[in-house]
Amino acid sequence: MIGHDLGGRYEILTRIGGGGMALVYKAHDVLLNRNVAVKVLRQQFVHDEEFIRRFRREAQSAAALSHPNVVSIYDVGQEDDTHYIVMEYVEGHNLNEIIQERAPLQADEAVRIAVQIADALDHAHQNHIIHRDIKPHNILIGKNGRVKVTDFGIARAVTSSTITQTGSVIGSVHYFSPEHAKGVNTGEKSDLYSLGIVLYQMLTAKLPFLGESPISVALKHLQEDFEEPRIVNPHIPQSVENVILKAMRKNMHERYASAHEMQLDLDSCLRPDRLNEPKITFTAVNDMEETRVMPAIRGEVRPEAASERAEPVATTHAAAERDDLGAKPEPKGWKKPLTVVGVTLVVLALIIWGFLWLIDKLDVPEVEVPFVVEKPLDEARRMIEDAGLKVEDPVIREHSKEIPLDHVISQTKANLRVKQGSLIELTVSDGPELEVLKDYVGKPLQTAIDELGALGITEQNKQIIIERVFSEETPDTILQQTPNEGEEFNPESVEISFMVSKGRETVEMPNLIGNSLSEARDLVKAFELVLEDADILYEPSYLHQKDYVISQDPFEPKDKVTKGSKISVRVSSGPPEDAKEHHFNIVISPAEAGKTSEIRIVYSDARGEDVEWGKRQITSTQTFPVTVVLAPDTEASVTVYRDKQFIDRKSITYEELAQGTNTSTLTFPGDDVQPTGEPVQGEVDESDEQTGEEEQQQQ
The missing domain is CATH 3.30.10.20 (Trypsin Inhibitor V; Chain A)
Known part of the structure; x- marks a missing residue:
């Protein structure tokens, strides 16, 4: 059925349950784009016309129910020999799974569930529908806590021929009412008895009646008392136990009059004033018939009876022989009748013997x-x-x-x-229905997750294991899978492992700005990135020396970058053509002759304001060359400090530089000689100027 489009509308996704009469599948309603549950009649019932007719009628009756605690029935249909009912799909668990996992439940939770079941039964009974198979398996708990009762009306569709074929009564014997076990017509109060057992099981984690066979359990419903709930679980309030005791009375007249009455009692049983109310009592009346064993009646003939019936004939014949001893000889005509009688008796004896032998053979134990x-x-x-x-x-x-x-x-x-x-x-x-694993290698991971999720296989239940690795493939592409393509698997227990690409390995983008082009190339190579000659762009720059990186693109420093990514850089080609340079030769002496002074020089030009040229320790008069760069319509300046004291500042404009020399000398004697503040024009030794530029570059 998996993958089949039932009725051309319901795409069967996965099997989610089943019982003695039907299998239940999760399906997708392609017309209304929603998930539904589809109950499909088992094949052994499809040729019972009476069953099918009642099945449809009862399913249609249940479809008339509209209640928040009843699973809605959307559709009833047939495709060839497949009869199905389409119902509301409830995302969650059935009550039996919850009981198995964490019973006994707290009283407030059990009562809350029972109230909703009673509400659903009240609605059904008002519509003249009796469930007849209330049990935890038929009670669904949604993820929002809403209780949904399912399988209304299905049990009524069983015929006498079905019971004979299966050798069992439809329904779950552990939740039978006594009248159900007796085989008499069951009414609304049978559902209340079953609800009492469900409440008993939620609060005690056990069933009230157990046995080695269904018949022994059914007899216990008829004849035996169950262990009271508070004996099993002393934490159950007395008021809640009273609800169970009343619902599970063997005499149906002592139970609740209706589901609504039971619901009202459940609604109030946890009120503080009722928790310790007196235990409920009942008048001891045995309304159940005694169990009698009827002897088997057989149509067999006993040999003793046959001999008794033959005895008068034999006695008469013997008497005749005795009479003959003293009587006169009869004529010879009597011999022939005597022979006929004898032969007749022998034949009768053989017939009786054969009849008894045949009966003995036919009477199979x-x-x-x-x-x-x-x-x-x-x-x-x-x-x-x-x-x-x-x-x-x-x-x-x-x-x-x-x-x-x-x-x-x-x-x-x-x-x-x-x-x-x-x-x-x-x-x-044959075990669970096995599926064949598809080949997901090379496909997006989400495709596999969606298709496996339709079979109930999810990451949440730890059936899908994902290992992410670096690779050349697109991120989230499946690289390997275990099991392999074509292998069969059980959706209930399989573990599927996927090795998934997370793309190429990434590195942290290095900062290339301010490095020489050769240094930048080395960094790019070390981080396995790509810098091609075509991606190196040159442009003038006041701020950066020639062949030093100005900017990088498209990644900023410390960005995560995939190895092998291409980058581009902008490199300084030196100052613009209209830029001019001026060299200040600063001649300065220590504050006191023979003592050490600290010299600090700061300049401002087209490259920036208050740029530190550097500091020097001097003990004698020294010359420091400082080169400044000017753009049109700008000025440059140098500021000199000695022993952290401002000495002097000298400026020069672009126009002055254009009209004069590109070199000037500033002289700063010791404290005993006052500076004139005027620049001293003169030539500077070429080696001194070169040394000053190298020092400036180092700064």
Whole structure:
């Protein structure tokens, strides 16, 4: 069924459950673009016309229910031999799973669930629909906490022939009401009895009646008392126990009059004034009939009876012989009748003997059919043959999530007495329905997640394991998968591993600005990036020396960059053509002759304001060359400090530089000689000027 478009509208995604009569699938309604649940009738019932007719009628009746605590029925249909019901899909868990996981539940949670179930039953009963199979498996709890009751009306569709074929009563025997177990018509109060058992199980984590077979459990519903809830779980308030005791009375007249009455009692049972109310009591009345064993009636003839019926004939014949001893000889005509009588008696005796022999052969003894559900097939076959019965071959095989591989799912004539040598039909599990894994290598990870999610396989339940690695492939592309393509897997237990690309490895972008072009090339190569000659652009710059990097693109320093990425840089070609340079030769002496002074020089020009040229320690008069760069219509200046004291500042404009020399000398004697403040024009030794420029470059 997986992948089938049922009715041309419902795309079957995955199997989510099943019972004795139907299988339930999650499907997508392509017309309304929503998920739905589709219940499909099992194949063994598709040829029972009465069952199908009632199935449809009851499903349509349930579809008339509109209540927030009832699973809505959207559609009923047939495709060839497939009969199905489309229902609301509830995202969550059924109550049985919650009980198995964390029962006993807190009283307030159990009561809250029971109130919603009672509300749903009240709505159904008002619409003359009786559920007849209230159990935790049929109660769904959505992710928002909303309780939804499902499977309304389906149990009513069972015919007498179905019961005979399956050898069981439809419904769950652990939740039967006594009248249900007796086989009489069940009414609204049977649902309340079942709800009482569900509440009992939520609060105690156990069922009130257990047995080795369904019949033994049904008899306990009829004849035995259950262990009271507060004995099992003392934390249950008395008021809540009273609700359970009243709902589970064997005499239906002592139960709640309606689901609404039970709902009102549940609504108020946790009020502080009711928690410790007196225990409820009932008048002891046994309304259940005694269990009687009726003797079997058989039409067999006993040999003693036959001999008694033959005795008068034999006695008469003997008397006649005695009379003949003393009587006169009769004529010879009497011998022939006596011969006829004798032969007749012999024939009658043979007929009676043959009849008794035939009855003995036809009277096959009856034996008890062993219950072999959930047992391994070999063990089940041995048990059936040891009982004098036969397994009908071949056995029926079906997929099952609940029953392990090669274990019996169901049997015919369970818990009955049948003639020795009778055939027993077994339905055996093929294990969960297996899926075939597709090839996801080279596909986006999200594609695999979406398709596997439709089968119930998700990262949340740790069935999908993802390992991300660097690669040349696009990020989120699947590189490897385990299991491999074409392997079969069980969606319930499989673990699928994907190795996924996270793209090429990244590095932190280095800062190239301010480095020489050769240094920048070395950094780019070390970080496995690419800088081609075509991506090196030259432009004039006042701020950067020739062949030094001005800017980088498209990545800023410290950006995460994929290895192998191409970058471009802008490199200084030196000052613009209209720029002019001026060289200040600063001649300065220590403040006091023979002592050390600290000299600090700062300049401002087209490259920036208050640029530090550097500091020097001097003990004698020294000359320091300082080169400034001027743009048109600007000025440059140098400022000199000695021992942190301002000495002097000298400026020169672009126009002055154009009219005069490109070199000037500033002289600063010691404190005993006052500076004139006027520049001293003169030539500077070429080696001194070169030394000053090198020092300036180092700064």
